[in-house]
Amino acid sequence: MTALLYLVGVLIFVVGLAASVGLHELGHLIPGKLYNVKVTQYFVGFGRTIWSRRKGETEYGVKAIPLGGYVKLVGMIEPGEGEDETRVRSRNTGMFAQLVADARSAEYEHVGPHDHHRLFYKLPWWKKIVVMGSGVATNLVIAFLLFAVVFMGYGVDTPTQTVSQVSACVKVVETGTDPGDCTAKDPESPAKKAGLLPGDRIVAFNGTRISDYDELQTLIRGNDAGAATLVVERDGKTLTLHTSTTVTDLPSLEDADASVKAGFLGITPAQVRERQGLGYTVDTMASGTWETLKAIGSLPPKVYHVARAAVGLEKRDPNGPQSVVGAGRVAGEIASHDGVSAMERLTSILLILASLNLFLGLLNLVPLPPFDGGQIATTVVEAVRRGIARVRGRPDPGGIDAAKLLPLTYAMAAVILVVSVILIYADVVVPIHLPSN
DSSP states (O other), rough: OHHHHHHHHHHHHHHHHHHHHHHHHHHHHHHHHHHHOEEEEEEEEEEEEEEEEEETTEEEEEEEEEEEEEETTTTTSSSOOTOTTTBOOOSHHHHHHHHHHHHHHHHHHTOTTTGGGOOGGGGGHHHHHHHHHHHHHHHHHHHHHHIIIIIIIEEEEEEEEEEEOOOOOOOOOOOOOOSSSTTTSOOHHHOHTTTOOTOOEEETTTTTSSSSSSHHHHHHTTTOOOEEEEEEETEEEEEEEEEEEEEEEEESOOTOOOEEEEEOOEEEEEEEEEEEHHHHHHHHHHHHHHHHHHHHHHHHHHHHHHHHHHHHOOOTTSSOOOOOHHHHHHHHHTOTTTTOOOHHHHHHHHHHHHHHHHHHHHHHTSSSSSHHHHHHHHHHHHHHHHHHHHHTTTOOOOOGGGGOOOOOOOOHHHHHHHHHHHHHHHHSSSSOTTTTT
C-alpha cells in the first residue's frame, strides 16, 4: 500500500464530501436569497471557524470539521402567541418554556426594523418547500451527475459470454462467506465435466441462442439439475459440449443479503468495459434509491450490530453501515490498490461520492427535525390545515410553532451524535477493508 496514494484518495474523498455539503447548503441559500429571506450565515463544516468573510448581510465561512454545514435563514421560528418580531419575551416558568423563549430570542436578535417582511415563516408554503427541498435536490442531482460521468463517460465492466475461469468443483456458497478451496469431498463442477476452457465463448445453451451473459445466467440458474448442451466457439471452431447443471446455494440476484437454490455451471465470465447510455444511469439511480431507502429503514438494528462488533461481541458485517471515516479509509485503499489503472481508482472513488450524495439526499427527507424533511413535513401539514379551514370558512389556524418541536429536534440530534460516534469508533477499531487487502 503506497502511503502517498492512500493520502491522495482520502483527500479526494474529503474534498468531494466538503463540496457536496457546500452545494447542499447552496441549495438552501440561493432560493432563500431569491425569495428575499434574510440570510445571516453560510458555513461549511462545524466546530472552530477556519475562515470567514462577510459580504453584505451574510457571513460566508469554513469550519474545521467537514461533516456538515448550515445556512441561517432568519425567521425559521415564529414569534410566540401575543408576540411579534420586535417583542419576544423571556419566560422563566420552566426548562421547556425557557428553552423555547431562548430560541425565539436568538432567532430575532438580528432582525432590524426593515427585515420584518423578509422572515422565512412569512413565505408562502410552496416557497418554503422550494427552499428546504432544494438542498435535497442538489444532493440527488450531484449523485446522478457523478453516476452519469462514470457510466456514460468511462464505462462499466460488463460480463460477456466468454469464459474467464472454470470452477474445479461445486461448493456451497453462503452469503458473505468465502467457499474456500476444493477438497476431495467436493464434486467436480459441471463446467469442468463438460470440458469448458478459459477463452471459450458460449453461443447457445440447450438450444437457445445467447446474445449476452444475462441470458446465459438466467438459463443456467433455471436449469435445475437438468441435462445441459452447450455450443461454444473455441479457436475459430464450433464445439458442442454436454453436461448436467447442479443445484446449489447461490447469492440471490434480487437480494444481495439472501441466497437461493439455483442451477450451477461453474464459470466466471470475462468482462469488458462498455460505455452505457442514459437509461442505464437512470435505472441505476432508481435501483440505488430503493436500496438506499431500505438501508435507511434498517439502520437502527444494523447500528446495533456495529456497536456489538466494536466491542468484540460479533464479527462486523462488511456490507454494514460506515461513517465518513470508514468511507474515507476505503477511498484511500482504492487509490493505493495495485493492479488497476489510475482511472479505475478515480471512478471508484467517484462512485463512493455518488452513493454518499444519494444517501445524504434521501436521509434528509426523513420527516423529522433537524432533517430538511422535518421542515417540509410541518410545512405541508400547515398548508393542509389552512386549506381545510379556508374551505370550511373557519379562521386561519396559524402556522405550526417550530419552537415547540425543539425538544424533538435536540433528541434527534442526540441520536445522530450517538450513531456517528458508534460508527466512527467501529471504523477505527474494526474497520472494513477492501476484499483484496
